[in-house]
Amino acid sequence: MAWYFRASLTMNVLLLVGTVVIIPPALGCYTSIIGFGDSLADTGNSYLNALDHHDKPFHFFFPPYGEDFFHHPTGRCCDGRLIIDFIGMFFLASSFAAESLGLPLVRPYFEILNVNETVRNFEEGANFAVVGATALDTDYLEKMGHYNEFTNFSLRIQLDWFKGMLSPLCNTASDCRDLLSSSLVLMGPIGGNDYTHALFAGDRFQIVRTFVPVVIEAMASAINELIEHGASTLLVPGNFPIGCLPAYLTLYEGSDESKYDPSTGCLTWLNKFSEYHNEQLQIKLSQIRSLHPHANIIYGDIYSATLQLYQSPKQFGFTGEATKACCGGGGTYNYNSSAQCGLPAASACANPAESINWDGLHCTEAANRWIAKALLYGNYTMPHISTSCVSQL
Ligand SMILES: *[C@@H]1O[C@H](CO)[C@@H](O)[C@H](O)[C@H]1NC(C)=O
Ligand SMILES: *[C@@H]1O[C@H](CO)[C@@H](O)[C@H](O)[C@H]1NC(C)=O
Ligand SMILES: *[C@@H]1O[C@H](CO)[C@@H](O)[C@H](O)[C@H]1NC(C)=O
Ligand SMILES: *[C@@H]1O[C@H](CO)[C@@H](O)[C@H](O)[C@H]1NC(C)=O
Numbered sequence: 001m002a003w004y005f006r007a008s009l010t011m012n013v014l015l016l017v018g019t020v021v022i023i024p025p026a027l028g029c030y031t032s033i034i035g036f037g038d039s040l041a042d043t044g045n046s047y048l049n050a051l052d053h054h055d056k057p058f059h060f061f062f063p064p065y066g067e068d069f070f071h072h073p074t075g076r077c078c079d080g081r082l083i084i085d086f087i088g089m090f091f092l093a094s095s096f097a098a099e100s101l102g103l104p105l106v107r108p109y110f111e112i113l114n115v116n117e118t119v120r121n122f123e124e125g126a127n128f129a130v131v132g133a134t135a136l137d138t139d140y141l142e143k144m145g146h147y148n149e150f151t152n153f154s155l156r157i158q159l160d161w162f163k164g165m166l167s168p169l170c171n172t173a174s175d176c177r178d179l180l181s182s183s184l185v186l187m188g189p190i191g192g193n194d195y196t197h198a199l200f201a202g203d204r205f206q207i208v209r210t211f212v213p214v215v216i217e218a219m220a221s222a223i224n225e226l227i228e229h230g231a232s233t234l235l236v237p238g239n240f241p242i243g244c245l246p247a248y249l250t251l252y253e254g255s256d257e258s259k260y261d262p263s264t265g266c267l268t269w270l271n272k273f274s275e276y277h278n279e280q281l282q283i284k285l286s287q288i289r290s291l292h293p294h295a296n297i298i299y300g301d302i303y304s305a306t307l308q309l310y311q312s313p314k315q316f317g318f319t320g321e322a323t324k325a326c327c328g329g330g331g332t333y334n335y336n337s338s339a340q341c342g343l344p345a346a347s348a349c350a351n352p353a354e355s356i357n358w359d360g361l362h363c364t365e366a367a368n369r370w371i372a373k374a375l376l377y378g379n380y381t382m383p384h385i386s387t388s389c390v391s392q393l
Contacts, residue, residue, distance in 0.1 A: 047075025080365025
């Protein structure tokens with residue numbers, strides 16, 4: 001089955017562009033990427049779901065979102081591509097062909113559903129990530145008084161979609177295992193919203209900090225379940241240095257200079273909180289490794305990969321103010337929660353590639369490209385992810 005669908009994909013590509021060279025799958029390549037997560041990974045699910053249901057549009061459905069690569073909004077919280085798009089370009093055998101056609105590599109689940117091409121497209125992977133998604137179930141968070149204004153599609157629901165898509169593709173458990181074992185599973189980023197929503201709703205930090213073990217447990221439970229279904233390579237990113245985000249810098253803006261890291265301008269205590277989440281996640285991942293010694297469970301140190309950009313922005317071509325959003329409604333960090341990027345009261349900088357941050361909460365495409373590069377070629381994955389067949393970017 002795998003051969004048939006790959007062959008038909010190749011034929012389609014050859015028919016469309018006769019000159020494209022198809023790189024055959026090689027060792028270390030994956031036949032598909034399966035993604036879970038939040039706005040840092042959503043390639044269109046929130047957007048397509050809202051269109052289908054005629055829901056009220058979110059600010060990121062409007063220009064200038066998407067302006068630098070897709071030239072129109074796609075539902076990505078970015079001016080262009082996300083880390084998952086770059087990882088798809090690096091790893092998928094068909095990446096040269098797909099990129100030259102301008103195709104997104106890891107298709108959103110809701111797009112696959114709409115066109116009813118479940119079987120063929122699953123061969124190329126599927127992305128279940130949704131903007132605003134939490135690791136914890138919505139009813140759990142609601143019991144603590146937190147209503148999610150973006151989505152109720154938590155990690156558990158994303159996993160249910162995945163299982164629903166998997167079952168028509170394989171008759172036996174061992175079929176499923178074969179299908180999944182050649183896939184790269186991207187588990188996240190996820191978990192950041194569990195904290196962000198609560199902190200922005202005014203919860204005390206000491207309370208929010210107690211969510212960490214439960215959030216990690218929810219991630220662990222999803223990882224264990226995927227491995228039991230046959231996933232054999234999982235890349236699990238940690239949390240970003242949230243103390244560098246314009247939205248947080250605005251929320252906690254103050255005159256106490258001792259709270260800021262002088263080398264970056266980021267809020268130290270918030271970055272320490274991300275470090276705490278990441279330490280707990282890594283402890284949990286090593287426990288999962290000992291339960292499943294045959295699975296390759298890779299921690300992605302997105303925290304350090306991103307922090308290096310803030311530590312020496314100019315070295316990476318970021319000549320704008322590092323802690324200021326490119327697109328926003330003004331203020332010290334160009335972030336105003338009542339005038340978010342995409343709304344008429346906000347505007348974008350002339351050259352987003354000079355900024356690390358796009359809209360106050362998410363990186364620009366230029367930063368995402370560096371972070372993806374750091375994960376794949378730098379010392380930011382543990383154990384180191386194999387890049388033996390990866391295409392150079
Ligand atoms: C989707 O495709 C399958 C297989 O071709 C078919 O059985 C099913 O009826 C289709 N569903 C819809 C909603 O078109
Ligand atoms: C999430 O579910 C609650 C009910 O539990 C509902 O009131 C709310 O509108 C839902 N939120 C979204 C964004 O769909
Ligand atoms: C934020 O944006 C709103 C809506 O445009 C505006 O009324 C308000 O003055 C802005 N706040 C700041 C601090 O600039
Ligand atoms: C890579 O990272 C590990 C763990 O942080 C560290 O022990 C090692 O020295 C680093 N290697 C290089 C070449 O930087």
